[in-house]
Amino acid sequence: xxxxxxxxxxxxxxxxxxxxxxxxxxxxxxxxxxxxxxxxxxxxxxxxxxxxxxxxxxxxxxxxxxxxxxxxxxxxxxxxxxxxxxxxxxxxxxxxxxxxxxxxxxxxxxxxxxxxxxxxxxxxxxxxxxxxxxxxxxxxxxxxxxxxxxxxxxxxxxxxxxxxxxxxxxxxxxxxxxxxxxxxxxxxxxxxxx
Amino acid sequence: xxxxxxxxxxxxxxxxxxxxxxxxxxxxxxxxxxxxxxxxxxxxxxxxxxxxxxxxxxxxxxxxxxxxxxxxxxxxxxxxxxxxxxxxxxxxxxxxxxxxxxxxxxxxxxxxxxxxxxxxxxxxxxxxxxxxxxxxxxxxxxxxxxxxxxxxxxxxxxxxxxxxxxxxxxxxxxxxxxxxxxxxxxxxxxxxxx
Numbered sequence: 001x002x003x004x005x006x007x008x009x010x011x012x013x014x015x016x017x018x019x020x021x022x023x024x025x026x027x028x029x030x031x032x033x034x035x036x037x038x039x040x041x042x043x044x045x046x047x048x049x050x051x052x053x054x055x056x057x058x059x060x061x062x063x064x065x066x067x068x069x070x071x072x073x074x075x076x077x078x079x080x081x082x083x084x085x086x087x088x089x090x091x092x093x094x095x096x097x098x099x100x101x102x103x104x105x106x107x108x109x110x111x112x113x114x115x116x117x118x119x120x121x122x123x124x125x126x127x128x129x130x131x132x133x134x135x136x137x138x139x140x141x142x143x144x145x146x147x148x149x150x151x152x153x154x155x156x157x158x159x160x161x162x163x164x165x166x167x168x169x170x171x172x173x174x175x176x177x178x179x180x181x182x183x184x185x186x187x188x189x190x191x192x193x194x
Numbered sequence: 195x196x197x198x199x200x201x202x203x204x205x206x207x208x209x210x211x212x213x214x215x216x217x218x219x220x221x222x223x224x225x226x227x228x229x230x231x232x233x234x235x236x237x238x239x240x241x242x243x244x245x246x247x248x249x250x251x252x253x254x255x256x257x258x259x260x261x262x263x264x265x266x267x268x269x270x271x272x273x274x275x276x277x278x279x280x281x282x283x284x285x286x287x288x289x290x291x292x293x294x295x296x297x298x299x300x301x302x303x304x305x306x307x308x309x310x311x312x313x314x315x316x317x318x319x320x321x322x323x324x325x326x327x328x329x330x331x332x333x334x335x336x337x338x339x340x341x342x343x344x345x346x347x348x349x350x351x352x353x354x355x356x357x358x359x360x361x362x363x364x365x366x367x368x369x370x371x372x373x374x375x376x377x378x379x380x381x382x383x384x385x386x387x388x
Contacts, residue, residue, distance in 0.1 A: 019332065020331065020332060021332075022337070023337070026337040029330075029337055029339050029342075030330060030337070030339070032339065032341075033330050033339045033340065033341070036243060036245075036246070036340070036341050037246070037328075039243070040238055040241075040243050040246045043237065043238070043241055043243075044234055044237070044238075047234075047237055049230060049233070049234050049237075051230075052230070052231070052234045052250070056246065059328055059329070062329075063329065063330065066329075067330070134231075134253055135253070135256075135257065135260075136223075136224060136227050136257065136261070137214065138213065138214065138215075143216070143217070143220040143223055143224070145223050145224070145226065145227045146227060146230070147226075147227070147230050148223075
């Protein structure tokens with residue numbers, strides 16, 4: 001795992017500025033937004049719609065990266081190819097090294113899987129998977145249908161990773177975020193016994 | 195409403211060919227894929243997650259347009275800016291005039307709303323709304339959060355429109371599609387009394 005990949009992406013993004021600059025008064029609304037996406041993903045997971053759930057978990061990772069950097073960026077009205085508008089770059093920023101330091105996630109999915117997810121995020125495979133999780137397409141002459149190519153275990157592991165990304169990057173900035181994270185903690189626990 | 199807008203988009207797309215050419219043996223899998231997305235959208239609607247539901251309903255309209263044209267296109271390995279890979283163009287193709295001829299939809303949402311949806315699809319507003327339905331962003335200095343800017347009625351109307359688009363464009367090509375469309379018919383009926 002490249003321990004510096006995510007932080008370098010964050011540094012590069014911060015040095016450019018963005019028009020997505022979060023005002024501190026808006027932070028708690030962002031927390032609610034993330035929690036809604038996590039709840040949606042979990043609900044679909046419970047209904048065995050693993051591919052659509054995966055799509056939303058990837059959106060959570062992106063939004064966490066975007067919101068986290070958006071808190072610290074400098075406002076700039078126009079930024080060409082703003083990394084905060086780029087799926088792959090947002091995923092890299094939301095897949096920071098410190099996520100792997102949380103014992104909870106390592107215990108839940110194992111270090112091998114964790115490294116696999118980092119590698120997918122950093123290489124752009126996660127970005128490709130995002131498309132495959134919601135749209136059908138041909139691959140080497142075969143039709144690939146989302147709900148046929150994403151399995152339960154992978155869908156669950158990405159959702160656990162996304163929750164940990166939220167917890168690691170955003171929970172703690174406000175009292176409200178700590179209170180509300182009880183919801184995502186409960187979802188994390190439910191996934192473990194699913 | 196521009197009655198020819200969608201068919202012209204279809205004609206232009208067919209004349210270019212695409213690498214998304216559907217083999218007839220794969221059609222029923224596409225039907226299952228669409229039904230899964232409709233079910234996901236409906237489930238989230240029932241759980242009052244109207245914005246994520248809207249996002250998935252828009253994906254249904256896109257996939258219907260893509261699959262319908264994919265059935266009739268000529269296979270071509272490389273097509274620059276393939277309309278079957280373009281959100282706005284797929285939405286236009288999935289928003290064809292004949293949808294408005296179905297009495298069921300007109301009775302459900304009214305002609306005024308129907309024209310509004312066509313206009314949003316053709317102008318690109320629906321494509322913008324797709325983003326807003328899942329990602330937070332600033333607009334005129336205010337933070338817009340998906341679940342705060344999409345209301346129940348609009349979410350419901352787009353899902354009804356998406357189901358009718360599926361019914362109008364894809365149901366009937368196989369016996370299987372007719373049988374399976376009972377599921378989407380039931381969802382349509384449930385939405386009417388929600």
